[in-house]
Amino acid sequence: MQSVLRTIFPPQCVTCRKLVESEFALCGACWRDTTFISGLICDKCGVPLPGSAGPEMVHCDDCITVARPWDKGRAAMLYKENSRKIVLALKHGDREDLVRPAAGWMLRAGASLIKPNMLVAPVPLHWSRLLKRRYNQAALLGKTISKQANLEFCPDLLRRTSRTAPLDGLTRDERFQALTDVIRPNPKRHEMFENRPVLLIDDVMTSGATLAACTEACFSAGAVEVFVLILARVAKDA
Known part of the structure; x- marks a missing residue:
């Protein structure tokens, strides 16, 4: 058949x-035309760096100058050319068929992050934006990744308490300011955080402001470690 x-x-x-x-x-x-990330990478955001990969941890310029509260991060591809088309089709084009290959690429990039008893959670959307879009692409990716890695998944581990204006066009500082106290742990899921590592999933990382807010919310609820895994990283040369 x-x-x-x-x-x-x-x-x-x-x-x-x-x-x-x-x-x-x-x-x-x-x-x-799809720039998959490999070789020497930043240990915090996964962006590729010049040089050869070795045992030591290295950080890009952004992660040296900007606070990254999470422990480690990885990205599958750079946000440009075909990678950008894939992200936009998944995010705005109802291309849910892209979730399976995208999750596979992400899990391959983030294999070193996986730990026993790890909890997988997506970056949350505000309910009004979720109602309009009908799905959270980060949640779709997280659910598939958790199945492939045999990890527990919680789609509503975090909550976005207010709807922020689109962050496109804002400076890095403006992005961080806009997300102050906007993302919080779901009080109904509080016991799930305690003494567990959390793997945050998102489709794109630009400044890292959203992931930083999510990480701080996880730590405030008792997570012992927080890692981030993203589909595409916006880089300066992208």
Whole structure:
């Protein structure tokens, strides 16, 4: 039956729809235009750095100058070219079929972050924005990642208590200011935090303000460690 279905509906590239050899894959051209992160990376945000990877931890300029309250972070790709198309299609284009390959790329990038008894949680959306968009792409990614890694997932571990204006176009300081006291632990899930590492999931990291607010909320509720795993990292050369 599977072979019959593949004959009728052959696998297509998840971005351009050209025929490919396996399900949920990229064609050669789209793969070349997707900047997956590898080699030497910043241990806090996962951005690639010049040089060769070694045993020591290194940080990018942003993570040296800006407070990053989480322990470690990883990103699957840089936010540019085809990577940007993938993120926008997932975020605004109702392309939920992108969740499975994106989660796989993220888990491959963040394999070193996975720990026993780890709790997976998405960066939350305000209820009004969730109602308009109909889904939280970070929650879809987090649910799939937790299944693949055999970890517990909690979609409402954190709450966004007020709706902030879009952060696009704001400076780094303005982004951090806009998120002050906006994200808090869900009081109904308080016992889930205690003495556990938390893996925060989001689709894009720009300044890190949202992830910092989420991390502080996790620590305030009793998490022992917080790690971040993102699909795409906005870098200065992106």
